[in-house]
Amino acid sequence: xxxxxxxxxxxxxxxxxxxxxxxxxxxxxxxxxxxxxxxxxxxxxxxxxxxxxxxxxxxxxxxxxxxxxxxxxxxxxxxxxxxxxxxxxxxxxxxxxxxxxxxxxxxxxxxxxxxxxxxxxxxxxxxxxxxxxxxxxxxxxxxxxxxxxxxxxxxxxxxxxxxxxxxxxxxxxxxxxxxxxxxxxxxxxxxxxxxxxxxxxxxxxxxxxxxxxxxxxxxxxxxxxxxxxxxxxxxxxxxxxxxxxxxxxxxxxxxxxxxxxxxxxxxxxxxxxxxxxxxxxxxxxxxxxxxxxxxxxxxxxxxxxxxxxxxxxxxxxxxxxxxxxxxxxxxxxxx
Amino acid sequence: xxxxxxxxxxxxxxxxxxxxxxxxxxxxxxxxxxxxxxxxxxxxxxxxxxxxxxxxxxxxxxxxxxxxxxxxxxxxxxxxxxxxxxxxxxxxxxxxxxxxxxxxxxxxxxxxxxxxxxxxxxxxxxxxxxxxxxxxxxxxxxxxxxxxxxxxxxxxxxxxxxxxxxxxxxxxxxxxxxxxxxxxxxxxxxxxxxxxxxxxxxxxxxxxxxxxxxxxxxxxxxxxxxxxxxxxxxxxxxxxxxxxxxxxxxxxxxxxxxxxxxxxxxxx
Numbered sequence: 001x002x003x004x005x006x007x008x009x010x011x012x013x014x015x016x017x018x019x020x021x022x023x024x025x026x027x028x029x030x031x032x033x034x035x036x037x038x039x040x041x042x043x044x045x046x047x048x049x050x051x052x053x054x055x056x057x058x059x060x061x062x063x064x065x066x067x068x069x070x071x072x073x074x075x076x077x078x079x080x081x082x083x084x085x086x087x088x089x090x091x092x093x094x095x096x097x098x099x100x101x102x103x104x105x106x107x108x109x110x111x112x113x114x115x116x117x118x119x120x121x122x123x124x125x126x127x128x129x130x131x132x133x134x135x136x137x138x139x140x141x142x143x144x145x146x147x148x149x150x151x152x153x154x155x156x157x158x159x160x161x162x163x164x165x166x167x168x169x170x171x172x173x174x175x176x177x178x179x180x181x182x183x184x185x186x187x188x189x190x191x192x193x194x195x196x197x198x199x200x201x202x203x204x205x206x207x208x209x210x211x212x213x214x215x216x217x218x219x220x221x222x223x224x225x226x227x228x229x230x231x232x233x234x235x236x237x238x239x240x241x242x243x244x245x246x247x248x249x250x251x252x253x254x255x256x257x258x259x260x261x262x263x264x265x266x267x268x269x270x271x272x273x274x275x276x277x278x279x280x281x282x283x284x285x286x287x288x289x290x291x292x293x294x295x296x297x298x299x300x301x302x303x304x305x306x307x308x309x310x311x312x313x314x315x316x317x318x319x320x321x322x323x324x325x326x327x328x329x330x331x332x333x334x335x
Numbered sequence: 336x337x338x339x340x341x342x343x344x345x346x347x348x349x350x351x352x353x354x355x356x357x358x359x360x361x362x363x364x365x366x367x368x369x370x371x372x373x374x375x376x377x378x379x380x381x382x383x384x385x386x387x388x389x390x391x392x393x394x395x396x397x398x399x400x401x402x403x404x405x406x407x408x409x410x411x412x413x414x415x416x417x418x419x420x421x422x423x424x425x426x427x428x429x430x431x432x433x434x435x436x437x438x439x440x441x442x443x444x445x446x447x448x449x450x451x452x453x454x455x456x457x458x459x460x461x462x463x464x465x466x467x468x469x470x471x472x473x474x475x476x477x478x479x480x481x482x483x484x485x486x487x488x489x490x491x492x493x494x495x496x497x498x499x500x501x502x503x504x505x506x507x508x509x510x511x512x513x514x515x516x517x518x519x520x521x522x523x524x525x526x527x528x529x530x531x532x533x534x535x536x537x538x539x540x541x542x543x544x545x546x547x548x549x550x551x552x553x554x555x556x557x558x559x560x561x562x563x564x565x566x567x568x569x570x571x572x573x574x575x576x577x578x579x580x581x582x583x584x585x586x587x588x589x590x591x592x593x594x595x596x597x598x599x600x601x602x603x
Contacts, residue, residue: 078541089530091544
């Protein structure tokens with residue numbers, strides 16, 4: 001298998017990893033730290049793709065200036081992926097998951113066989129993994145999956161496994177899934193940006209599988225961060241936020257609200273927020289700081305805080321959101 | 336081969352246009368071609384110059400061969416021994432030093448009256464058809480970037496033109512030494528071209544797409560841009576937000592850039 005990859009693609013990193021020149025500037029530590037960090041990114045990325053036998057060559061352009069110039073390399077770090085004599089430029093960020101995603105997208109087959117040892121890498125890429133858990137001899141389901149995989153090429157890594165013991169390794173840990181997994185065949189979406197794992201265990205038919213995959217391309221319960229805030233503000237629908245101080249708490253609350261989030265999917269966005277980092281958002285959302293976990297819904301005009309004395313449960317939040325939407329639409333009509 | 340009459344007339348015009356780079360020059364500046372030809376005759380171009388309009392708003396143009404290698408070498412020599420740590424300028428026009436933000440040295444060159452090469456370059460710059468003569472050139476300066484040298488995101492325009500008596504209307508940044516890797520001129524708010532664009536000759540197409548546009552430092556070439564928002568055929572007094580730019584870190588070698596700034600005095 002790896003012999004094939006060897007012939008078909010290799011990655012060259014045209015980098016300037018170690019700088020040895022005498023530098024007389026002040027404040028150069030930062031520059032050196034930067035190049036050192038580039039080196040760490042390369043090592044992490046190389047470890048990630050080692051399993052697939054992608055040859056990685058790093059070239060110090062300081063020592064091979066003419067060679068680098070012949071490839072039109074004007075700055076570092078630069079990544080090129082080669083397939084025979086053809087090469088492609090890499091225009092993503094210089095971070096290990098992004099580079100790994102770029103390379104794996106180029107070499108993985110339409111449906112990748114997922115096992116315990118490769119799961120950690122392909123479930124933590126910058127695009128989500130659509131993973132099908134199939135019974136050993138279920139050829140019909142495998143064919144349905146193949147049809148869908150073709151259509152989802154650039155949106156997902158599509159994987160297939162027969163190993164039903166993978167559950168404990170699925171991250172984020174889904175207690176429900178771990179406790180009582182549905183009988184195969186079924187589908188899950190593993191997305192590093194999602195606090196929960198969407199599951200599909202209905203009829204294994206390509207049209208339905210495709211609809212499921214399209215629906216969960218973006219996180220079911222995402223994370224509220226500075227980078228994702230504009231996305232939520234622009235979406236034009238209310239945002240429900242789960243505030244909690246610890247990751248495990250955010251995850252377990254998100255899991256308990258997964259069904260509610262699915263129910264209001266196109267009407268309300270759901271996200272978790274780190275109550276320590278984003279504490280300044282709690283007050284504008286009508287919450288008393290220092291009393292977490294807490295829950296609030298922000299519409300374009302106002303905030304609807306969930307009673308901080310009440311417990312956050314799926315049932316209570318379902319009723320609460322239903323009330324908020326009623327109040328919200330009533331206001332719209334008055335306007 | 337006998338061409339029909341209109342074609343026979345067109346051929347020399349097209350040939351000249353191609354020679355001075357109009358082939359890649361957007362039709363946004365009609366009427367300037369002739370002016371270019373006339374002025375070009377009295378200030379001959381060094382060698383097959385060409386300009387490529389990258390953006391109309393703000394106006395950003397990449398110029399190939401604005402100066403010759405010999406002229407570049409002359410300027411490098413003139414700058415020698417004059418370098419001092421580059422300051423940053425606040426909105427009142429006061430300097431201060433912050434080496435994490437700007438790490439380079441600056442040398443001021445002689446005036447057009449003192450140096451023939453300076454005079455020739457100013458005349459050539461002024462003759463460019465897209466150039467808006469809204470003021471006179473400031474004394475030329477050379478910026479010296481060695482390994483780890485950089486100038487993070489900044490504008491060339493001042494917020495309050497009254498505090499400093501005017502504003503920097505446009506900038507030519509000419510690469511007079513480019514024995515380096517890194518050191519590109521980045522515009523974070525411009526949209527980069529695709530990886531297979533012809534622009535990749537002058538733009539570093541290996542940089543991440545979310546980093547904007549990075550022009551390559553190539554000896555004799557220059558980037559020209561207007562710092563102020565356009566106002567019809569002239570320039571307003573408002574700074575253009577999308578001219579935010581940076582000198583990227585030099586990762587090896589040495590880059591020297593010549594700054595030619597147009598100073599627009601405040602009249603009101």
